[in-house]
Amino acid sequence: MNNFVYRNPTELIFGRGQLSVLEAKAKQLGSTVLLVYGGGSIKRSGLYDKVVSQLQAAECRVIELSGVEPNPRLNTVKKGIELCRQEGVEWILAVGGGSVIDAAKAVAVGVPYEGDVWDFYTRKAVAESALPLGTVLTLAATGSEMNRGSVITNWETQEKFGGTCTFPTFSILDPENTFTVPRDQTIYGICDIMSHVFEQYFSHTTEIPLQTRFAESIMKTVIENAERVLENPEDYDARANILYCGTMALNGTLPVGVDTDWATHSIEHAVSAVYDIPHGGGLAIIFPQWMRYVYRENVARFVRFAVEVWNVDPAGKTDDEVALAGIEATAAFFARIGAPTRLADYKIGDDQLEVMAQKATPFGPIGRFKPLGSEDVAEILRMSL
Amino acid sequence: MNNFVYRNPTELIFGRGQLSVLEAKAKQLGSTVLLVYGGGSIKRSGLYDKVVSQLQAAECRVIELSGVEPNPRLNTVKKGIELCRQEGVEWILAVGGGSVIDAAKAVAVGVPYEGDVWDFYTRKAVAESALPLGTVLTLAATGSEMNRGSVITNWETQEKFGGTCTFPTFSILDPENTFTVPRDQTIYGICDIMSHVFEQYFSHTTEIPLQTRFAESIMKTVIENAERVLENPEDYDARANILYCGTMALNGTLPVGVDTDWATHSIEHAVSAVYDIPHGGGLAIIFPQWMRYVYRENVARFVRFAVEVWNVDPAGKTDDEVALAGIEATAAFFARIGAPTRLADYKIGDDQLEVMAQKATPFGPIGRFKPLGSEDVAEILRMSL
Numbered sequence: 001m002n003n004f005v006y007r008n009p010t011e012l013i014f015g016r017g018q019l020s021v022l023e024a025k026a027k028q029l030g031s032t033v034l035l036v037y038g039g040g041s042i043k044r045s046g047l048y049d050k051v052v053s054q055l056q057a058a059e060c061r062v063i064e065l066s067g068v069e070p071n072p073r074l075n076t077v078k079k080g081i082e083l084c085r086q087e088g089v090e091w092i093l094a095v096g097g098g099s100v101i102d103a104a105k106a107v108a109v110g111v112p113y114e115g116d117v118w119d120f121y122t123r124k125a126v127a128e129s130a131l132p133l134g135t136v137l138t139l140a141a142t143g144s145e146m147n148r149g150s151v152i153t154n155w156e157t158q159e160k161f162g163g164t165c166t167f168p169t170f171s172i173l174d175p176e177n178t179f180t181v182p183r184d185q186t187i188y189g190i191c192d193i194m195s196h197v198f199e200q201y202f203s204h205t206t207e208i209p210l211q212t213r214f215a216e217s218i219m220k221t222v223i224e225n226a227e228r229v230l231e232n233p234e235d236y237d238a239r240a241n242i243l244y245c246g247t248m249a250l251n252g253t254l255p256v257g258v259d260t261d262w263a264t265h266s267i268e269h270a271v272s273a274v275y276d277i278p279h280g281g282g283l284a285i286i287f288p289q290w291m292r293y294v295y296r297e298n299v300a301r302f303v304r305f306a307v308e309v310w311n312v313d314p315a316g317k318t319d320d321e322v323a324l325a326g327i328e329a330t331a332a333f334f335a336r337i338g339a340p341t342r343l344a345d346y347k348i349g350d351d352q353l354e355v356m357a358q359k360a361t362p363f364g365p366i367g368r369f370k371p372l373g374s375e376d377v378a379e380i381l382r383m384s385l
Numbered sequence: 386m387n388n389f390v391y392r393n394p395t396e397l398i399f400g401r402g403q404l405s406v407l408e409a410k411a412k413q414l415g416s417t418v419l420l421v422y423g424g425g426s427i428k429r430s431g432l433y434d435k436v437v438s439q440l441q442a443a444e445c446r447v448i449e450l451s452g453v454e455p456n457p458r459l460n461t462v463k464k465g466i467e468l469c470r471q472e473g474v475e476w477i478l479a480v481g482g483g484s485v486i487d488a489a490k491a492v493a494v495g496v497p498y499e500g501d502v503w504d505f506y507t508r509k510a511v512a513e514s515a516l517p518l519g520t521v522l523t524l525a526a527t528g529s530e531m532n533r534g535s536v537i538t539n540w541e542t543q544e545k546f547g548g549t550c551t552f553p554t555f556s557i558l559d560p561e562n563t564f565t566v567p568r569d570q571t572i573y574g575i576c577d578i579m580s581h582v583f584e585q586y587f588s589h590t591t592e593i594p595l596q597t598r599f600a601e602s603i604m605k606t607v608i609e610n611a612e613r614v615l616e617n618p619e620d621y622d623a624r625a626n627i628l629y630c631g632t633m634a635l636n637g638t639l640p641v642g643v644d645t646d647w648a649t650h651s652i653e654h655a656v657s658a659v660y661d662i663p664h665g666g667g668l669a670i671i672f673p674q675w676m677r678y679v680y681r682e683n684v685a686r687f688v689r690f691a692v693e694v695w696n697v698d699p700a701g702k703t704d705d706e707v708a709l710a711g712i713e714a715t716a717a718f719f720a721r722i723g724a725p726t727r728l729a730d731y732k733i734g735d736d737q738l739e740v741m742a743q744k745a746t747p748f749g750p751i752g753r754f755k756p757l758g759s760e761d762v763a764e765i766l767r768m769s770l
């Protein structure tokens with residue numbers, strides 16, 4: 001186990017009807033709020049009305065930033081920052097999935113910062129203060145509700161970067177708010193959660209038995225609940241289990257003391273930056289190929305993965321065969337739940353491979369399980385076609 | 386899964402040499418500190434000198450509250466509060482195990498409170514403010530380093546109560562600081578950690594797959610590292626794994642959405658109140674008997690426990706046999722690591738059974754897995770003789 005520092009002050013408010021705490025939270029946080037949301041699904045589901053009613057009960061003046069994109073854009077963030085400054089916004093409420101929350105985080109740290117908010121994503125600056133941020137999560141996927149990461153796309157430079165912003169002060173997670181998530185978004189969310197665990201599980205760090213078991217716990221729980229939520233989108237318990245797994249997969253618990261990887265996310269970001277495909281779909285395509293490309297760096301870890309997570313029977317198999325069976329099971333799981341399996345599913349051919357490979361490695365090799373240069377990335381993308 | 390709220394703002398600073406952050410922390414928290422410790426083992430181990438040297442480098446004035454008892458006493462807490470007020474103490478540093486940290490928490494909430502600090506333990510008041518508290522943990526056991534609980538004994542009224550006080554601002558956990566823990570204290574710590582998990586694992590709440598797996602992860606990790614630390618007290622990795630398990634066992638992660646039990650802790654407190662035996666030793670004796678007394682309330686849960694935690698092979702066995710094999714394995718584990726197995730090991734006979742049974746149930750039945758009245762408790766104690 002490596003040395004580590006862990007801190008996560010977000011208050012997680014989980015369960016049926018928990019939105020009712022919003023009025024009291026609003027009274028604590030201030031009388032002018034920026035309400036951030038996406039394309040309007042929260043209006044169709046009725047959640048928007050419930051949220052506004054709570055804010056009105058708290059006598060909040062509500063300023064709106066709507067239309068946040070699935071891959072949230074820097075221009076939208078800047079519009080939000082401008083709004084906050086003009087209107088004297090005291091706190092921010094994000095209602096939606098990871099994209100909405102990520103945009104809201106960028107606004108939260110951008111308002112008190114004199115420079116360009118993009119500095120936090122290009123690592124030119126570290127966020128030192130932020131407006132308080134609450135979230136009402138509607139999608140199990142990114143874990144953004146309980147961490148301080150944020151991913152923003154700069155369309156002018158075709159860059160999609162992650163930045164370290166601010167923890168939400170509180171996050172309200174009502175599984176019922178995920179009942180109306182469309183099937184494809186539900187699938188992408190599951191792929192995203194599994195991918196977050198993969199990034200933190202495949203490691204050469206030794207003596208991390210609890211971290212390893214926690215990661216396996218999340219993967220097993222997602223696997224056993226994935227088909228339940230797809231068969232019955234209003235299965236409260238299955239939605240609750242997936243939702244809680246999504247939070248625990250990326251709230252800082254898994255990586256303590258562990259060398260994590262994150263190369264596949266960089267590769268997917270490069271693909272999304274060029275083709276604007278859904279993040280979870282891209283991950284489902286690329287991850288099994290990354291596994292095939294790197295597993296020989298630590299076959300024992302992939303053997304454990306196969307046996308513990310996918311119940312591969314190692315009897316009569318070589319370690320290599322067991323490891324590959326685990327990778328096959330991963331790909332088969334993604335296919336079974338209806339995720340895309342090849343870049344061709346998004347009509348992506350080989351004409352931009354080098355561009356994406358360069359974009360994935362702007363600061364040199366990526367990943368720690370096997371550091372990947374742009375040629376490695378190009379090969380993984382070629383395997384993913 | 387039940388609704389839940391989770392929040393834990395403590396910064397966990399884990400690993401070799403992490404004490405070096407103390408100077409910077411001290412500079413942030415103030416120039417007058419109350420240093421709280423126990424009977425002097427930190428002087429023998431050299432930790433005291435290292436701590437004081439960091440505080441001096443930060444130009445802190447150090448006021449000392451030493452001699453905190455293994456079951457910390459209200460009078461000691463009051464002495465600490467008085468010291469803080471007289472000396473204008475700005476923050477508190479607890480260096481030791483759970484008892485030292487619990488006493489420091491009581492002082493931290495007692496200083497800004499105008500009433501009697503005991504009010505927080507008799508539930509007459511809720512702590513609303515506290516002096517900042519840092520901890521340097523020397524013993525893997527209570528989890529107090531990352532929660533806001535505190536157990537204090539009022540010798541005048543012969544009451545031992547738990548109160549909700551304050552989260553440490555930061556806790557420094559260097560596994561090397563646990564190398565010199567005596568063998569018996571190491572064993573008691575392991576029993577305490579396992580017992581904390583049991584209290585939160587045996588539940589009738591359904592649809593808690595991730596919480597269940599997290600609990601099993603901690604139990605398996607403690608079991609596989611227990612004999613390692615006993616064989617070689619300076620095995621860094623084994624000490625690190627146990628230390629991290631101790632924190633995760635009681636930092637609020639396991640009980641989210643779960644009806645927890647805690648009857649066995651109440652029973653043990655009653656035994657300790659009469660006979661002053663070590664808490665971890667009492668738990669090791671009573672828990673297997675509690676299991677035998679209650680398992681029929683939910684045999685399936687005990688079957689899972691046996692199979693997942695103790696690798697009991699269910700083939701050819703009835704559920705009852707599997708469940709009992711898991712309980713036997715639990716008792717055998719405690720015996721194998723050298724924990725006491727019967728109340729007779731502490732020369733406790735049957736003459737005070739009724740008194741202890743009454744003390745364990747002052748407000749009526751205890752526990753949720755099977756609510757236990759005083760007659761149930763007396764029977765469990767009789768089984769433990």
